[in-house]
Amino acid sequence: xxxxxxxxxxxxxxxxxxxxxxxxxxxxxxxxxxxxxxxxxxxxxxxxxxxxxxxxxxxxxxxxxxxxxxxxxxxxxxxxxxxxxxxxxxxxxxxxxxxxxxxxxxxxxxxxxxxxxxxxxxxxxxxxxxxxxxxxxxxxxxxxxxxxxxxxxxxxxxxxxxxxxxxxxxxxxxxxxxxxxxxxxxxxxxxxxxxxxxxxxxxxxxxxxxxxxxxxxxxxxxxxxxxxxxxxxxxxxxxxxxxxxxxxxxxxxxxxxxxxxxxxxxxxxxxxxxxxxxxxxxxxxxxxxxxxxxxxxxxxxxxxxxxxxxxxxxxxxxxxxxxxxxxxxxxxxxxxxxxxxxxxxxxxxxxxxxxxxxxxxxxxxxxxxxxx
Ligand code: SF4
Numbered sequence: 365x366x367x368x369x370x371x372x373x374x375x376x377x378x379x380x381x382x383x384x385x386x387x388x389x390x391x392x393x394x395x396x397x398x399x400x401x402x403x404x405x406x407x408x409x410x411x412x413x414x415x416x417x418x419x420x421x422x423x424x425x426x427x428x429x430x431x432x433x434x435x436x437x438x439x440x441x442x443x444x445x446x447x448x449x450x451x452x453x454x455x456x457x458x459x460x461x462x463x464x465x466x467x468x469x470x471x472x473x474x475x476x477x478x479x480x481x482x483x484x485x486x487x488x489x490x491x492x493x494x495x496x497x498x499x500x501x502x503x504x505x506x507x508x509x510x511x512x513x514x515x516x517x518x519x520x521x522x523x524x525x526x527x528x529x530x531x532x533x534x535x536x537x538x539x540x541x542x543x544x545x546x547x548x549x550x551x552x553x554x555x556x557x558x559x560x561x562x563x564x565x566x567x568x569x570x571x572x573x574x575x576x577x578x579x580x581x582x583x584x585x586x587x588x589x590x591x592x593x594x595x596x597x598x599x600x601x602x603x604x605x606x607x608x609x610x611x612x613x614x615x616x617x618x619x620x621x622x623x624x625x626x627x628x629x630x631x632x633x634x635x636x637x638x639x640x641x642x643x644x645x646x647x648x649x650x651x652x653x654x655x656x657x658x659x660x661x662x663x664x665x666x667x668x669x670x671x672x673x674x675x676x677x678x679x680x681x682x683x684x685x686x687x688x689x690x691x692x693x694x695x696x697x698x699x700x701x702x703x704x705x706x707x708x709x710x711x712x713x714x715x716x717x718x719x720x721x722x723x724x725x726x727x728x729x730x731x732x733x734x735x736x
Contacts, residue, residue, distance in 0.1 A: 377641040387587040405637035405669035412645040418723030421462025421677035424686040429475025437609035463497040466719040469507035476513025494527035507722030532571040569728040571600030577628030599728040604653030607689035629657040640669030645726035
């Protein structure tokens, strides 16, 4: 039987008046109540977003990064990583392959760089992908999401003018204390929040997300993260479990703990479900990191309210060099195998695959329509 607290929290979600106590109650509900939360999230997903799963072909085009986030395997300070940056033609070809497969959207992701050479490469790839992907099936060309870190307003404006229309910048945590523990002092929470604001003012549909299961993180921190997504009016959310990487300062402190891993997976799925209940019409990704925790992790994410999947489109020869966390799956499968595997997984859930569609979130579409 549902506890009274859970009953009122679910009702508050239904009525759109959810507060911190409600979100915390949903996150901390017992495993017994977890079934009702998951079912509620799935129902909200179907009502506000439909049953379609959106594909975003993921092209990790460079692992060079100027930052030193303490949890990340491709941080600048990790000398054991073989660095790469794909050439323009290879990036464009990877994105065009996605468009031909009917993905409708691609994500161009890299470490963070702010030099002119990098900005120009990104800008020219976006422009060329847009131009060359226009077809009868995709008259506006393939949708492009960028995930290339904190940049200046001017750079965001250049990327937007080139044709990218969505941008993902994860906040990782909204707790100032936790943020300071997992980043070097020159990286700040304020600067990241300002970037999210700049992106929205530039015209992008904006996404963010957090890591779940960070050492010292509490349910109250995660509840505040969800309220932050709402306050910032985010269009898309990409969250994943914290998975230690041994070549990082944070990873070196973490001991192997299978029971702890299971708890983090459960909490990650609960975060997806509660985010869906609170935000309702945003896009939420079932991230690859879920599959690193469990072979069916991405399916589980979809069953908890997620509606976006990012099939690998990074060339296999460099894929092993892009590992922000350990145990990243899909390292050796060809892009075609990745596609086939995910299509089967989605069919197995009885969900449909969206084709030749940018797959913007219902939330973004409503906001844009309000302005027109
Ligand atoms: S998390 Fe992003 S910004 Fe931080 S080190 Fe890794 S790639 Fe760079």
